[in-house]
Amino acid sequence: MGALNFGVLDALDIIIAAFLLYQVYRLLKGTAAIRILIGMVAIYLLYSLVQVLEMNLLSEILGSFMGAGLIILVIVFQQEIRKFLLVVGSATFTRRQGWKGLFKVGKADQTHFLSIEAIAAATVQLAEHKTGALLVIERKDPLGAFAGTGHDLNATLSRILLESIFFKNAPLHDGATIISGNTVVSAGSILPLSESSDLPSQFGLRHRAAAGISERTDAIALSISEETGNIHLFYDGTFERVPVKAVAERLTVLRTQ
Numbered sequence: 001m002g003a004l005n006f007g008v009l010d011a012l013d014i015i016i017a018a019f020l021l022y023q024v025y026r027l028l029k030g031t032a033a034i035r036i037l038i039g040m041v042a043i044y045l046l047y048s049l050v051q052v053l054e055m056n057l058l059s060e061i062l063g064s065f066m067g068a069g070l071i072i073l074v075i076v077f078q079q080e081i082r083k084f085l086l087v088v089g090s091a092t093f094t095r096r097q098g099w100k101g102l103f104k105v106g107k108a109d110q111t112h113f114l115s116i117e118a119i120a121a122a123t124v125q126l127a128e129h130k131t132g133a134l135l136v137i138e139r140k141d142p143l144g145a146f147a148g149t150g151h152d153l154n155a156t157l158s159r160i161l162l163e164s165i166f167f168k169n170a171p172l173h174d175g176a177t178i179i180s181g182n183t184v185v186s187a188g189s190i191l192p193l194s195e196s197s198d199l200p201s202q203f204g205l206r207h208r209a210a211a212g213i214s215e216r217t218d219a220i221a222l223s224i225s226e227e228t229g230n231i232h233l234f235y236d237g238t239f240e241r242v243p244v245k246a247v248a249e250r251l252t253v254l255r256t257q
Contacts, residue, residue: 115157115182116255120248122162123222123231127244132173132226133166134206136191138180139255141217147178150189157182176209176221192216199239210234220254222247 047062119135126133136143151172155161157179165187166173175188194211203211210221214234221234231242235254242250 115179116248116251118157118159118162119179119222119251121159123224123247124244125159125163126166126224127229127231130226130229131166131168131224132206133162133222133224134176134191134210135162135222136176136178136189136210136213137220137222137251137255138178138185139218139220141219143178143180143185143213143217143219146176146189146191146213147186148189150175150178150186152186153184155184157184176213191221196237207232207234207239211237211239214239220251222251 043062043065047059047066050058050062119137123133123135125131136146161184162177164170165177165184172187176191177187178185178189191209192212193205193208194215196211196215199208199211204225206225207223210223210232211234213219213221215237218236223232223234224230225232231244231247232239233242233250233254240250
């Protein structure tokens with residue numbers, strides 16, 4: 001009876017596979033895609049069973065379906081695959097830029113502070129007047145594709161500019177305003193809507209758009225309800241309600257993560 005040959009590489013293989021499966025689960029959790037994935041796994045198990053039982057007709061039918069499985073997966077899970085690749089790419093980019101980040105001084109820190117203060121000040125005014133707004137703050141993942149759906153501004157970020165964009169009768173108040181660093185890149189941009197079943201039923205399109213961009217990128221989305229004036233921050237596929245006075249503090253923490 002031969003001994004089991006289980007080495008370090010085998011253990012590493014299992015750990016990596018488990019990690020990848022867990023990441024896939026995190027990407028799909030709370031979405032309709034998780035039910036589709038379970039259905040496809042069930043079909044695969046059924047296909048394996050009918051092959052063992054030598055049920056030729058069912059084997060041929062399910063085999064034809066399984067042959068197109070890869071194409072079906074790409075079509076059904078295109079958003080999730082895109083997000084996964086963005087996560088991998090962002091991690092690689094972070095490692096490449098890690099040493100450069102150690103040498104950021106002075107001017108960059110001041111710009112970061114000014115942008116947070118401008119956003120927080122505008123948020124206070126918009127929330128007090130119950131003016132609906134949707135701000136998207138870029139972190140590592142580029143948002144150029146989403147900014148391209150709106151109107152290019154490339155203007156210096158300021159409280160007055162943000163209040164002007166979201167003024168109720170302004171032509172750019174619908175859609176999202178995308179911010180990169182200390183620059184307002186675009187306004188009136190269209191974002192993908194989240195399909196998560198974990199979102200509260202009272203969340204409208206603005207909040208679902210904020211959730212959608214946080215699910216697909218590492219951006220921070222700030223949404224203000226025009227019905228209640230409540231402020232919600234969306235990031236990494238999660239969200240939290242934030243008091244007006246805590247907006248600057250929370251944004252500062254999230255921007256540095």
